[in-house]
Amino acid sequence: MKKLSKTYQIKSWISSGALALTLSLTFSCQDLLQEDVISQIGNDYLNTPKGLEDGVNAAYMSMRAWYGTERGHSLTEFGTDIYTNGADGSWKFMNTYTTDFDTQNGLVREVWDEFYRGINTCNAVIDRSVNVTGINEATLKQRIAEVKFIRAHHYFLLVQLFGSVDLQLSETLIPTKEVSRAPVSEVYSSIIADLEEAIPDLEALKSSNQYGRVTRPAAQHLLAKVYMTKATSEAAASDDYAKAEPLLKSVINDYGYTLLPDFAQVFQFGNERNDEVIWAIQYTRDPLTNQQGNPANNPALNNGNNSHLYFLMEYDTQPGMRRDTQNGRPFKRFRMTSYAINTVFEDRVNDSRYKASIKDTYYSNNLGTNNGTFNTSFDLSKPTVTFELGDTAIYIPGYEMSQEERAKRPYQVLVPSRYDERLFPALSKHLDPGRADLTQEQGGRDFPAMRLGETYLLLAEVQLKLGKLDEATASVNVIRRRAAFSGKADEMEITPAQMTMDFLMEERARELIGEQFRWLDLKRWGVLVERVKLYNPQGAPNIKDYHVLRPIPQNQIDRTQGGASAFPQNPGY
Structure with a gap:
């Protein structure tokens, strides 16, 4: 082809x-x-x-x-x-x-x-x-x-x-x-x-x-x-x-x-062209053919698909870890809000999308010079950790594990109370292990601009606006059944009584996080200012009504x- x-x-x-x-x-x-x-x-x-x-x-x-x-x-x-x-x-x-x-x-x-x-x-x-x-x-x-x-x-x-x-x-x-x-x-x-x-x-x-x-x-x-x-x-x-x-x-x-059939396959590296993608933006591994625009005017337009840089935490300074192409080059630009972690992705028993979208485990790739034994960096439940190559070095459970329980684990455990602007659950959708080396900023993965998962959610939104509650519920349940862990599809289905705009707002976040939709979604729904004030502590003090438009x-x-x-x-x- x-x-x-x-x-x-x-x-x-x-x-x-x-x-x-x-x-x-x-x-x-x-x-x-x-x-x-x-x-x-x-x-x-x-x-x-x-x-x-x-x-x-x-x-x-x-x-x-x-x-x-x-x-x-x-x-x-x-x-x-x-x-x-x-x-x-x-x-x-x-x-x-x-x-x-x-x-x-x-x-x-x-x-x-x-x-x-x-x-x-x-x-x-x-x-x-x-x-x-x-x-x-x-x-x-x-x-x-x-x-x-x-x-x-x-x-x-x-x-x-x-x-x-x-x-x-x-x-x-x-x-x-x-x-x-x-x-x-x-x-x-x-x-x-x-x-x-x-x-x-x-x-x-x-x-x-x-x-x-x-x-x-x-x-x-x-x-x-x-x-x-x-x-x-x-x-x-x-x-x-x-x-x-x-x-x-x-x-x-x-x-x-x-x-x-499996949500994790949608953004799997090497599977960019699949039966769910309606239209994708193409990138390549050739610097000559991988430009974002006219680099003669701006060299920054020569970085290809560099989504892989922006959603990652600072794993590469931690004991047992060094930067590599598998885990990515962590620019630490975007981190999820507490609302996203704790409310949007609250269900991790039935819904696979947190596990499929968020990186929760890092495996040791760097033993250093002291036979693999390190002083811990952030998990103070233990004084040292010792790794062989390939051992779990960092685990992010997504909930507040007790210090006693963490002390039993032979690796660092990053809990929500320890999240900060450097350490946080990283989005894994855009990781690009096909880069030439661990410092390369240019990425070569195609970017899926339209996929069927969003089409179903748009249809559910339209049907909800038209008062077709049962049909809207059925459309969302198609997405939710696909997102279920094996054997959990029935638990994932919602009823018409649960089918509200608030629910749909969170469902779009679960399905489409990091895919360049959210600000536009909030604006379309007329809730940008309201929801930033509720759920984004950094943005809440300053956002004003006029911020629903960008400056010319x-x-x-x-x-x-x-x-x-x-x-x-x-x-x-």
């Missing part, structure tokens, strides 16, 4: 009207054998069949600015009810909502810039397609549908993050400073139009023969989520939820997707003709 993966540098003078900047675009192609880098391409290249294909693949690459990146995770995990900050990193203010979270925020600027680059690439492909000859008509329609999906995807994230944004639907041929913020309703209308036009021309397959291309079910999944989000926005219409329901049912029933990057306002009067900043920033 062919894969969209190889990267080409094509220097083009295509400018985004929202940026008023000249760009260099990076193009991918589906040929796994071709390694050549193309440069100095003329303006007419996009008018050729090969140029159009490379332009489409360049648009796909703009997805890497969001998925599997520090900026994408920071904008979706930080400052929520289930994640707070660890010890390290420069972006803690995005969790604490202090005044440092301002219009100069680099992560926000990068997302804005890279998405508008991607949008203008989509616009160029669409506008130039009328000039392209020598390409099969069905293929041409499919490629146009793909870039309409990408354009809709980018605007959907932009409108959720920033509210009204500049709406550019045609190629910007020369730099311009004349931009403005379109109404939210107009942005949603454009998103929906793009997706409705794309769906008939996309492949009606579970997975494209060229893995990584958008297919019809991916567009249906996205359009359903657009309607659900629009339903709680200022652009809401009375039939938004009703329009979402058949789209989600089609994804579930019409293409052959199936939930994997100041450089965007500065380069707009008329400045803030023509392109006003969001309130509060």
